[in-house]
Amino acid sequence: MGLVLALFCLVSAGLLAWVYVFTKGIIAEQARIKFETSLKEVLPQASAFTMEAESIYRGMDGERLAGYAVSVAPRGYSGKIAILAGVSVEGKIIKIKILEQTETAGLGANVIKPEFLRQFVEKKISDPIEPKKDIQAITGATISSRAVCRGVKEALEKIKP
Amino acid sequence: MSLLKELNRGIIAENPVLRLMIGLCPVLAVSNNAVNALGMSFAVAFVLILSNLVVSLLRKVIPDEIRIPIFIIIISTFVTISDYIMKAYFPALSASLGVFVPLIVVNCIILGRAEAFAYKNPVLSSVMDGIGMSLGFALALVSIGVIRELLGAGSVFGFQLFSQAYAATIMILPPGAFITIGILMAALNKMENKVL
Structure with missing residues (x-):
């Protein structure tokens, strides 16, 4: 009987x-393509990216520095919210993209909506970036909104000269 | 003729979700939109049909005393394969179904059909049973997904039909799943009673 089980x-x-061996390469390739598309999305001016430090990517437009892409993962309501932020050379947000989140469907998960994320464009480190101040939080999802704000702030701080 | 009967049984008369009320956990969790529901249905169909096939093929060599661990090995093998395939070829779907793909292992529809049907019946009827049960599962899951997505987000399969401002968010939250399943079960019972 044991033999049969074995x-x-x-x-x-x-x-x-x-x-596993067959799909491993494809899965890794998919993850790479996805991440690279995200980098291009938050920093459309850049054509090539090099990793500058842990979670900071330098975007180059030919010879010229186009800006940075910074990934942060603040804690949201039900897990980490992985955010990729494109930051210009002047230290202003170009675009925010949520890479991964597990917030409540219909409430916190609305942080992925462009209407919410658009508010962060042009923000710089001297701005408050807080709900009720310069950011309109999502109804019923204060914790998730605040987490994204914290993440954006953290991203800006990371590349502060 | 009898093969058709095996196929039909799972769809309405013994619908796993709305009749037998098994495998409700993934139904509640991934039915918040139609695309997730359809993706989950395919994954479950893949595992259920193949595990029914293999269990039925090997039913003579599987010792009675250790049949359950062997079923679990067979089922988890197919689940892991479908998880890898989904990750490799449908990464977006895999990301939105998340942990519920590996959790197909503990979906009682699959173990239930292996034990109650495939272990005792010939290969062809077992495959038919698997197809029928998968269709029944898909029918229930996708109807729930469509209803919840429509009422809760104003869209169907991602196509926005009316503004989300008019949608009832509760429908895509967990209570919406219970409400929808309850109403569908009641409707099915009512229909059945009229026919009889």
């Missing part, structure tokens, strides 16, 4: 190993 495990393990 045999089943063996076949299963072999099959899984094969599928």
